[in-house]
Amino acid sequence: MTTTQPASNLNSSNLDSPYLYNCWYVAALATEVDNEALFSRTLLETSVLIYRRADGTPVAMQDRCPHRFVPLSMGKRDGDDVVCPYHGLKFDCSGKCNHNPHGNQLIPKAAQVRSFPLVERYGFLWIWLGDREQANPDLIPNYGPLVDGHPNAVGYTYMPRDCHYEVIIDNVMDLSHVDHLHGEIISTRGQLTPKPPVVEEDASSVTAHWRWEQTPAMLIFNQFLPAPQDSARHFIDITWRAPASVQLSVGATQNPEYTDLNLRNCTGQYDLHTCTPENQNRTHYFFATRRNHLEDDAEFNAMKIKAMHDAFVDEDGPIMDAAHREMGTSDLFSLNPVLLPSDVAPVKVRRKLAEMRRNEQPSGSAVNNR
């Protein structure tokens, strides 16, 4: 006999945990949490309350009152505090109870909601669900280019999905799927599939690079090049960083003088794919993209982010969900997949992430319970 909705397993993390805890995850787009509302989202099987203080600073704590376990998001704000709707306990934005209307009104020492470090950066709210002593904001990777430039040249979107988060990472880390799954607009004319990327890794990241030439250029770029129907040289650079962020830069040029292709000398865009497990079967998928052309065109900007959102939801999404239904929560490698040259990067990511999970000490897990 088990409940249909598992309670948080923050209290029972162990060596077999499917999640990495001591790291920064995206909890929400910055725009999802306005100045008024109590926003709730389940992350790593834990209900999390997020709201902004009067000065705009976002804060996060477990979305349950420590008394009778009612979600605080069902309560009301009182300035920067939040009041439980059930028996009126009030908590400050660090989760500390600062008013108990009951009995002698003494505040029980244990009346403390677990709060989570939360940082607003690059248009996202980043949360740390592990040992808070280790929650150094400098560990958030630098995605500064997203917020460096014209506001009409960047877009963000959120796409909840019914699949395991590692299936989403796999999808981005193996871009050889582009010519098979996606439409004409981002076709590489078959260039990407036969060309295994150059893959590099270090202690906490995996990078893959592709360089190719195609005629015409990718249709998302060719109209911005000098000779739209002619050949152009392209690049893609992707970098995964733990736990679940993949930064992708892609661009094209027709200038033969550039030997080292990058976004400074190509027409292109700087994207971030990042995702956070709700549980092992559902994932919060966030995406942002900045382009370096037609930067002030708000209408084009809205069309662009909508087109990318729709491609993920209509093309990648059903494929990823269906693969997840076939795989369940089994470890990929236990299913003996046939691996292709294009799998080098996603396989390195899976192995590195599994190693990082194993390395999270049980002592660290114990700290989670404070």
Next chain:
Amino acid sequence: MTTTQPASNLNSSNLDSPYLYNCWYVAALATEVDNEALFSRTLLETSVLIYRRADGTPVAMQDRCPHRFVPLSMGKRDGDDVVCPYHGLKFDCSGKCNHNPHGNQLIPKAAQVRSFPLVERYGFLWIWLGDREQANPDLIPNYGPLVDGHPNAVGYTYMPRDCHYEVIIDNVMDLSHVDHLHGEIISTRGQLTPKPPVVEEDASSVTAHWRWEQTPAMLIFNQFLPAPQDSARHFIDITWRAPASVQLSVGATQNPEYTDLNLRNCTGQYDLHTCTPENQNRTHYFFATRRNHLEDDAEFNAMKIKAMHDAFVDEDGPIMDAAHREMGTSDLFSLNPVLLPSDVAPVKVRRKLAEMRRNEQPSGSAVNNR
């Protein structure tokens, strides 16, 4: 591989059972079972058939034919008997097979549906799901005041909920939530929250008493008092009795002569909250209320029970269900709740109920299977 709908666990009760069996539960409001229909409800994970004999006496038996396990409620009545829709076995209202149309028409000794003692009392049908030898109707607590008085002064309602039954008991046993969760109409003007009740217990009950003064009186009563806007003294008395019934009396008076407040000298009402688990995640919640004022007003009566039903469904209900989703079926105490002075009564109930469950002997459980 398990089925999505668990079969009855009456056959597998054990020391860790989440339910008390040897006790009276409410199976239905008396009005839910008419003179014709075969009524079915799942109680403690067991499908139960209830119907009324021609003389009006309600009877209960397991809602499955012992041959091929089809619910008898899908069959037809034949006088006081019920006929299985699948192969025509007929059972009398004690569950004994009295007609087998097959083969030599001999009735197999084992062709006996388990019947359950059922008593109609106080507007409810009370069922005994444990050892029938112990099913003494005198063990049904006396809720006589519900049926003692004008028929237009009492109302009943039924509210199925998606939470554990103990969460519902907790809700009624700690009335300090009234000023936080509920609206103006039953506000105590903050009186109840700081005031821990006087709590008493005996072997099978837990009682709590509140006494306070407020201005004006609770809005459900003040219009019936001599000076509606003036101060009035109030009382609430609640008594839990196993397994899951809480009787609540509440009233107000402006007569300074009364020192011992009760429903004989106050304007007030006599309520019964009682609930029966469907399983560990769903509960049948029943409620009845009798008032001692405006007793013959049928329209007021209908408004009153509707208003109380709506308050439970709209205000208590979502909070209880959300707390259950956070708690799952975990034992409350295993989650280390912060306990407040107002928790004394509900905690005593949880502890007493747990002890009673532990005390149900395995031998008693074995008897269940007859």
Next chain:
Amino acid sequence: MTTTQPASNLNSSNLDSPYLYNCWYVAALATEVDNEALFSRTLLETSVLIYRRADGTPVAMQDRCPHRFVPLSMGKRDGDDVVCPYHGLKFDCSGKCNHNPHGNQLIPKAAQVRSFPLVERYGFLWIWLGDREQANPDLIPNYGPLVDGHPNAVGYTYMPRDCHYEVIIDNVMDLSHVDHLHGEIISTRGQLTPKPPVVEEDASSVTAHWRWEQTPAMLIFNQFLPAPQDSARHFIDITWRAPASVQLSVGATQNPEYTDLNLRNCTGQYDLHTCTPENQNRTHYFFATRRNHLEDDAEFNAMKIKAMHDAFVDEDGPIMDAAHREMGTSDLFSLNPVLLPSDVAPVKVRRKLAEMRRNEQPSGSAVNNR
């Protein structure tokens, strides 16, 4: 933490398997798979892709790419091949990868989808999910009479159900339910219930025979007899064959000269009930019926198959599903059912099937994984 959709358990079959593997199941009606589409159905918890080659021959393979486990049915056909929608691997109709567009385009040895022997016969597609070395089409029972005769005298239908497949077999093997569950049109006027059939069995089949007289004849036949309101002699012969097919012949005659009643001398019909588990809680139920009267009447034919489909869906279906909800996936005998004389045939089937499952060697199971 488990997924809501179990991955295939073909890789983990064991001695406690709830299914027989080395046998022919019906995967689909022949008409369900047209000349174009990639048809997908889950059989024994395994996703199966079925399509027809250009020459019309149907083929079956596991509906997942061995690379990233995407259902191939989401892909596209390329002649007789199928192309995975995700990364473009192409497979021939035996499941062998014949094109890999990645890297050096070498085809990994392991890039082989498990294919399943599939035979189109008697209007059905029969699939073998076990050890393919044993997949002898001669083991498909002879249901030739279905396709031997006028095309307007036979009908087929498909009825997915929310119950265990053995509950469906039980239903057909004990026809004593006809007078209780079904309507006037196939009433035996109480003849079948008291009359246990003659039951015979051999190594792989169980047969039951009923012979009776009724007035008037079954209403599905009486209008085709010389004296519709008079008495007629009837027969039913049913034969179960593993795993889950029951052939039923039923007819009536008013000619006293016939002593050995059968479809050659009676007005009657030749039916096949056959079913295939999707999992332990859902079953694909297929039905076909051929009559030996009014054989060229297309309108009557359409009415006839619709009436039978409706009777199964409206009358048998809810009863079988409800029985399953009570039983769960428990073994019938573990629930101590009361058995009647009419249960001899279905009990023999359950016992024989359980024995056949037990006899499937683990070595055979290992072969499954090729």
